[in-house]
Structures are given as structure tokens and as C-alpha cells.
Amino acid sequence: MLLNPAIMALIGVSAVVALLLLLAAGFAIQVMRHWDIGSGSELQLNLERRTYLISTILSYAFVAELVSLLLFVYNAEAMSTQFVGAMCATGVLNVDPWGWPTLFLKIAVFFAGGVWLILNRLDNQGYDYPLVRVKYALLLAIVPLVIAEAVVQAAYFLGLNPDVITSCCGSLFTPESEGVAAEVSSLPPRTAVTALYASAGLALLSGLATLWRRGAALLFAGSGLLAFMVALVAIVSYVALYVYEHPHHHCPFCILKSGHDFVGYYLYIPLFAATVLALGVGALAPWRRIPSLVTAAAVDIRRFTWLSLMGFVLFYAVATYAVVTSNLTMQGVWW
Amino acid sequence: MKKLILRQKYLIDFTLSSLKRRLAKNLGLLLVYTLIVFLLASVMLFTHSLRREAGIILESSPEIILQRLVAGRHDLMPAEYLDRIGRIRGVTRKAGRLWGYFYDPAVQANYTLMVPRDRDLGQQEVVIGAGIARTRGVDVGDFLTFRSSDGRAFSFRVVDILEADAELVNADLLLVSEGTYRDFFGIPADRFTDIVLQVRNPSEVRKVAEKLTVLLPDARPILREEILRTYDSIFSWRQGIVFVLLGGSILAFVIFAWDKASGLSAEEKREIGILKAIGWETSDVIRMKFWEGSIVSLTAFLLGFILAYLHVFYGQAALFEPVLKGWAVIYPSFNPTPFVDGLQVATLFFFTVFPYTVATIIPIWQASITDPDAVMR
């Protein structure tokens, strides 16, 4: 166990967010049980007012989770000096088996929270709140995810032991070793680049199709998620190499450093934003025919699809730019 | 989109004027808030820059230090060990070092005596650290006299004073020539204090250290990366301890913020009632209150952080001086290079703004659900 302020902050934030969500879930259950939009009773009025509290809690929790995702990566980066063999965040995440699951859970919570807020936004535009039960059921599904994140993260930090010799990106992302990370990076660059641009094409086309016909929204959400995963793999196995100008440096975190012009932020911010919006569009689509939501759903789906498409385009532009302007020549030399 | 921004602008305008109208109440909150940020940020910036300074200094130190142990205690290193090490692959340079401590009864302080590797000094010449120059009140050209281990008096002429850049380490340093050092402490010519080795490739350091322990069973290798790691964890651990201690004040602050947010004056309640009656929606009021919190937080955060920055980097961390002074009589004057990173700011955010925000969620909501027809009753 390492007692350091950033770790204390992360554990504290996750615990508080989990508590807030439990509180919100308690209210959500009451709302689901007693909700009767037609009633003018004081109970119904109170429940309606509770919904404001739940929305507020969720928006704050979402922002807190976002900042804590950043802090988690920063902290892993900063702790790399404290572990033998760790040279950057990758090594620190490898120190015990809970490191990577924590990161993935944090990303999952981010996406779930974003989708919930988008759904909530739509529902608030329907005068009869038609999605009230749907969105609170979804909220109840998010709560275990947040609790799991808090627990796994605590397990990770409690298990941190500075005596452990860890393996860092140099050895982790080499084709010779085993495991997911190795598989990801041992992906031949040609395959990675093909997959990257193929998923890009799919995401962008299905996005345009959604602008044309709302029915394509689910396809867009699916291909957005696919594009997100492919993009992460491609960053590790392909884009990063060009950023570092080194054919064997596969790290997904070092690109966030100043030495590489913070190019990681220009990649990750549009990518994450675009993906959460695409997922949100997918969550809106099934409800677009509810009478009280028809107009609002059409406007929201259109707006979020546009924003998401802009995010994806920006991401692919930055990734392509990073590769094109790099001094590393791999084509013909390495593959 | 434009509508959205304009709406926020109106809400911020209103919030600013409402903060101004209740200046006294908000000033108290702002003061406490700023103080909390200032305290935490000072601790953070201070320990962080200490760690950084230490890291910068160690950067130039050798990769491996080899000490001889006799019965578990540090002993002088025979010169022949240098030959016994012989050629180890990866070691680019090896050398014996001479250094030690000396107690000066005149000012009741401990000095570190050392033989420099890159500097030739005459028999009677000495180079001193800025801290010694200050306590003894000497300058270049002055003389210093010490009694050696066998009672003889040695007189030295100060030829130079070390730069104050890295005063944290060289404040108490005395540099003398090898001959003088051996004479002064009575150390035979075939003995060193320890041996240092330079290893170019960091991944070979562990292997070299392993070979050394096999070659010289009575010697202990100390690795630079290990020292760095120890420093790192000690500093972050200390920082953590201080934060735990300050946890009480954060909690007090949270309760204070909760109390301020929930204890609305009759005037404020009436105001929110009016706003709701004339057409503000619950979420408008929540947003207005959100901006209020953001403005207060941002002001307190910036103010506290800037004050802490000035305190640590330009005020020599004056508030922590008494704690540090316990170290030694020769107190290094501390002028770290200003340095801020995202991790610190994000951590600080979670220790101050986050608790404040959480503490105010429910009071804000309670204020915002005032009945719109409350003003008519």
C-alpha cells in the first residue's frame, strides 16, 4: 500500500461517487415504484422534484469520474519511478492484476454515465417523461459498475507493492511475450492500419446514414464502439510507433507526455467524446417514435450524430497526421 | 447553441450580482476555502519540489556505490578491492571516494568533508558550502582552523564558496585535497571510504550489482535507482501523512460549506421564490447555484494556489521553516525551481473543489425546489 495524495484522492472520489449513486439509486427505486404522471398528488410532485436531484448527482458524478480517469493515468505515470522495471504508466498498471481492470472499468463508467445523461436529456423534453422507468432501470444497472470500479481500484492500490519488479511497455508490448497486451501489439501494422481505416469508414458511413435515416442509429452506435476499440488497438500497434519514431515502442500512455507534443490528448479527447456520443445516439434511437419525443429525438439524434462524426473525423485526421509527418519509415523497412 | 450560451451568461451575471449583494457571507466562505487550498497546495508544492531537487542532484551521482561491511557496520574500503573488481562488462568507470563527517564545536554543527574528483586543491586550501560560510561568517581569502583527530590544528584558506543552486545538499560541504584529508582523519593511503561505479546502460545495473556481491561478499552495492525510488516513496508518503492530518480540516471545511449552503437566509429564500414565481425553472435555479459554486471554487482555488506558489517558491516556504530547521544547525536556504504539473492540480482539485461540490449538491437542490407559488402565500 502506498500512501500518496493522488491515491487517497482517487480512492476517496470513487467511494463518494459510489455513495452518491447509491443515494440516487434509492430515489430511483422510489420513483419507479410510485411514479404516476397523471396524478396531481403531493407524492408525485415530490418524486418529480427528486428527479432533479438524481440528474444533478449523475452529472456531477460523471464529471468526477472523467477527472478521476485523467488523474488515474497521471498518477500511474508519476508512480513509475517507484517500481523496479516501470518506466511509464504501463508498468505501474502491471504491478498487480487489478491495474488494467480498474482503467477499463473507469472507461466503462464514463461511457455509461455519458449515455445516461444523453438519455435523461431526451426524456426531460417529453412532457409526460415517457422514459422515466427506462432511464432509472439503466441507472440501477450503472450502480454496480461504479461500485465495482471503486472496489477494484481500492484492491489495486492496496495491492501495490514497491518491491514487485514489473514489466513495462518495452517488454509488455513485445510480440514474444504472452497476454492481451502482447497480442494487441504483435498485430502486424498492416492489419492494424487496414482495420483502423475500415472501422473509420464504417463509423463515418453509418453516421452519415443516421443523419439520413434515424433507423441507422443503432448501427452507428455499434460501429462507433467497434471503431473505438480498433482505434485503441491501432494506437498501440501502429500510431504510437510513429509518434515515438521508434519501431518497438508501443505505449498508449507516453503519447500524453510533453515530449510528444501532448499528441495523445488530441487523439483521446475526440475519440472518447465521439464514442460516447455515438453510443448516446444509439440509446436514443429506439424511443424516437414515442409521440411526445418525436421532435426532440429527431433534433438530438441529429445534433449528437453531427458532433460524434466531427469527433471521429478529428481523431482520424490527427492519427493520420501523426503518421504522415513522422520521421519513422516503416513501410518497406519493417513491413 | 447560442441561446444556451446566452442563457448561461445571464445566469452568471445574476450570480455575480447576487454574490456581490451578500459579500460578507461569501467572503467568510471564500476566506476559509482559500486557506484550505493554500495549506494543501503549499504542502504539495513543497514536498514535490524537494523530491524534484533530490532527483536532479542524484541524476549526476554514480549508478552504483559499493560499501564494505564489517560485522554489519560500514567500514573503510581497501584500495585493492578496485583491482579485485577487475573488468566487469558494462562498467564504464570505477573509482574510490574519500568523504566523512566532522563536528565543529565552535558552531556546534556537523560538516561533510570530501575529496573532490574534478578539482585539484593545495595542501592548505579549502572550498566550503554557502551554509558554512554563513554560519562561520567567512568569505574567500579568510582562514578556518580545525582540530584533527589526533589533536593537531589545521589551518585552511578558503579559496572558493560553492554555488547556492543546490544548497539543499552542499550547504555543509567542505572540499579538501586527498593528502590533507588522509592526514586530517588519519586514514592510511590504501583505504577509501567507498567505491563508485558508473554503468552506462540502466538495464545492466542490476546484473553488475549481482556480480559485485559474488565477487566481494563483504561489500554492499547501493543502486542510484533504489535511492531515487526510496526518496520518491518517502516524499509521497510524507505528503500523504500530512494530507491525512489535514483531513480533519477538510472535513471541517465540508461541514462549514454544507452549513453555508443549506442555511439560506430568509432574504435568499424569498429571492429564489420570486425567481421561480416569475418563470425560472428548477433546473435554472440549480444551474445558477452551480455557477455560484463554480465562481467561488475557482476564485478560492486560484487564489489559494497562487498564494501557495508564492509561499513555496518565492517565500522560501517560510511556514515550514521551523519544521525543516530541526534537521541541522546549518540550515540550507531553499530556492527550488518553480514547478507545477497536472497531477498535483488534479489531486488538489479532488481534495478541495470536489468535497465542496458534493457538500453543496443537496442544499442546492433543496433551495431550488421551492414552490413557485410560495411567494403568494
Add this chain to the structure above:
Amino acid sequence: MIELDDVKKAFNQGRPNEFWAIRGVSLRVDANRITVLKGPSGSGKTTLLSMIGCLSRPTSGRILLRSRILSGLPERFLTEIRRKTFGFIFQQFNLVKGLTVLENVMLPAYPLGLDHQPLKEAALKLLGQFNMESKADSKVEWLSGGEAQRTAICRALINDPEILIADEPTANLDTRLSREFMAIIRDLKQQGKTVIVTSHDPVVFEYAGIDTVVEMRDGNLAEA
């Protein structure tokens, strides 16, 4: 224009101190008319007015505005309708202290996110109509009763509502100012507004320009 159909309103429902403030009121309010709800205090006229003005919801019964049902709408949407359709004048004027006359008048428009310049011009024009232009930048706590009343009227009109709602508007005014207020109300009616007023002040319900007087007693309409 507005129809009430067997509207009831309870407070503290389900508790021992349950109290039915409105016990089944059916009423029609026509457009471009001045309607006065008259009755002693405690008769439920203010509660009824707040339901008509979308400030609160009936416990049961229906309220229709231009045949759109309002009574089932959540607060969020009620507010939206309210700020576009209704302007409010309250008994104690309810101006926000510390703000100027101009700011007070503009306040109801803030959540709409309109451009600042046109909004300001509209507010100044309104103030001009009521001879309040010179006071635009004074703080509201320095106003006389009549000036405060006129500021409150300007505020009620800033979003150009069709219906003006006034709750005991003359309670804090002397007879001369009360008459002045009624004259303003009559002018507003001539401009096409619908006005609904509660009052137990004879200056109001005996005023010549009034179209309808509805008398209330114990939460019911008093049979005339």
C-alpha cells in the same frame, strides 16, 4: 380561453392536518376580459389563482388552456408555458432587492437566453410606457409604492404574455394608487390582454371596467 373542470387542491395529503383548499371548482375565463376572484381571506382564491397561472398543480380535476390540458404536466413544462403565457403581479410586488429597476424587469427573460440588446431595449420601452424610464438604474429599495407597483407591472409584461395575473395587487396601495392601477389594467385589456385578479378590495371589484366577478367561499364558488 381557460377552463377549469372540477378542480380540487389538497395540502398535506394523507396526514392528519390534511386540508382541502379548493373543493371542486369549475370555471371559464374568457379571453380579453378582466375577471376578478373575490372573497374573504382563506376562501381559496389565491390557491385557485396559482393553479390557473401554472404555479401549482391541482390534486384532481382538469385545467385547460386553449383546450390543451395543463393539469397533468410536470413542473418543467408548466414553467415553460407559464413564462410565455402568464405575467404575474404579486401582493408585495416581490421585487429582488439590490438589483436595479431595469434588472428586475428583465429577470423573467433570463432563462430564455435572448439577445441582450433587444431585451434591454424592450425593457426600457416598457418602463417608458409607465413613466419609469428615469428610474431604470435606481435600486428597487429606493422606490415609492407606486413606482414599485409599476416596476412589477413592467416585469410581468416583459415576456409579452397574453394573460396577466394579479394577486391582491392593491393591498399595499392607497386609494389613489389603487385607482391608478385599475386604470392601467383597463388599458392593458384594451391592448388585448386577459387579466385575472384576486382581491377583497372594493376599489377593485366595483371598478367599472371589470367584466366578470367570481365570488369564492370556503374553497367553492359562492352561488350568486
